[in-house]
Amino acid sequence: MIPFAFYLFAILITGLFLVTVMSKNVLYAMTSLAAGMVLISGLFFILGADFLGVVQLIVYVGAVMAVYAFAMMFFDVTRDVEERHDKPWLVFLLGGGIAVTLVVIFAAPIMGETVHALYPPVAGATNPQAVGLVLFTKYLLPFEVASVMLLVAMIAGIILAGKKMEISLSAMDEDMIADTKEHA
C-alpha cells in the first residue's frame, strides 16, 4: 500500500509542478503549485511525520501560496502571460545544472555507508514533541536567530507599508480625499 501511495503522490507532484513551470496561464501555474504543495504533505504523512505534513499544509498552502495569490491579482488572469526567452539554452543549462546538483547533494548521503542519525528520535515522544526536543536543544541558536530575523522583517514591512497609516480613506468624505490628493 505504501509504495503505491508514494508513486501515486510522486507522479502527481511531478506532473503538477511541470504544469506550474510550463503553463503560460497564471491561474493554472498558481493552482497547480498549491495542489502540489498539498500532495507533498501527503509524502510526509506516508513517512509518519504527521506534524511536518501539517506544517507543510499550513505554511505553504495556507500562507505562502495565499500571499502569491495576492500578488497574482495584479495580472489579468484570463489572458496568457507572454514570456521572453532571449537565451533558451542558458535557461536550460542553468536549470538543468541546478537540478543535477540538487540530486547529487541529496543522493550523496544515501550512497555513503557510514550514515547514522546524530539525533535519533526519543522513544515515546510524539511527533511534535520530537520536533520540539531537537529544535530547543541542538538547533536552539539557529531557531532564535531565525525568529529575530523574522521580527526584523516584520518591523521593516510595517515601516514600509505604514507611511500615512493614520490617514483612512474610508473615514473621510469626498472633499478631504481631494485635498489629500492635491497635497500629495
Added chain:
Amino acid sequence: MMEVTYLGIIIKAILILAIISAIAGFGTYIERKVLAFMQRRLGPMHVGPYGLLQIAADGIKLFTKEDFIPQNANKLMFMVAPVITAATAFIALSAVPVFPDFTIFGIFVPSIAADVNIGILFVLGMMAAGLYGPLLAGMSQANKWGIIGAARTAAQFISYEVVTGLSLLAPIMMVGSLSLIDFNHYNETHPWMVFMQPVAFVLFLIAGFAETNRTPFDLLENEAEIIAGYATEYSGMRWGMFFIGEYANMITVSVLASIIFLGGYTDLWFIPGWLAIILKIAFMFFLMLWVRASWPHVRPDQFMWLAWKVLMPLAVINVVITGIVIMV
C-alpha cells in the same frame, strides 16, 4: 475483537460525506426558520408541512438550473473552484472525532476516520486550504466583483487563521497534546476548558465565524457592497457546492468548539456522551444563526482592525499568561 480495516475507513468516509451533506441541506432550512422566527416571520411554509419539503424543492431547483459559465472566464478553474471548497470542508471533518468509540457486531469502531495525533492542526490546515475555493472562483470569473471578493478572501483567511491558531495555543499548552481525543479525555478529569480559558473561547468563536464566512464577517459575498463577491457568476449546483462547503465548515467549527471548550463527548450528568455532544454542536450551530439575526455586517477596514489590533494581541497576551501560570 477485530481491528478496523481499510474497508472501515472507506465506510466512514462515505458516512461523513452522506451525513454532512444531508445536514448541510437541512441546515439551510433550519437557518431560514430560525431567522424567520427571530424576525417575527413564518419562513418557508408552502412546501410540505411547515415548509419541511423546502429542501427538496431547493435541491430540484439547484440541480436543474442552467450551469452558466461566463464567456471570458477561465473555464477549468471556474468549474474546479466550488469542488475545492466542498472537498476541503469534508477532508477537515475526517480528523474530527464526534462520538465515543463503540462496538458494533463485535467490531471495535473508533469514531474517527483518520486518527492523526495532530488532529487539531490538521483540521485548521485543511480549513486554511479551503481559502482556494473562493479565491480561485473570484479570480477565474473575469468579473470585478469576483476579484474584490477574492482579494477579501485572501485577506480575511490569512488574518483570522492567525487568531484561530493563537487562541487555540493556550488550551493546547494546558492539555499538552494536539490530538482531539486527548482534549476530550482532558475534559473528563478537569472542568470544561471554557471556564479555564474564557478569553481563548471567545477569540476562537470570533475567528471561527470569520473563517466560515458567517455574518457579521461575511465580507466575501456581502450583497450590499460587492453583489455576491466570489459567487457573483455562479449558478446551479456549483453555487450549491459553495454553500455545502460553508455549512460543513460551520459544523466543523461547532464540533471543534464542543470538543475543545465544551467538554466534548464525555457523559454529562444523566445525558450519555453521544447525545451531549449532539446537543452542544446543535447549540453552537444555533449560536451562529442567532448572531446572524442580531448583528449587522462590519466594514472591511473595521474587520482588519479587529483582527490585527484587538484579537491578535489579546491572543498573544492570553498565551503568555497561560504559560506563566503553567510554569509557576
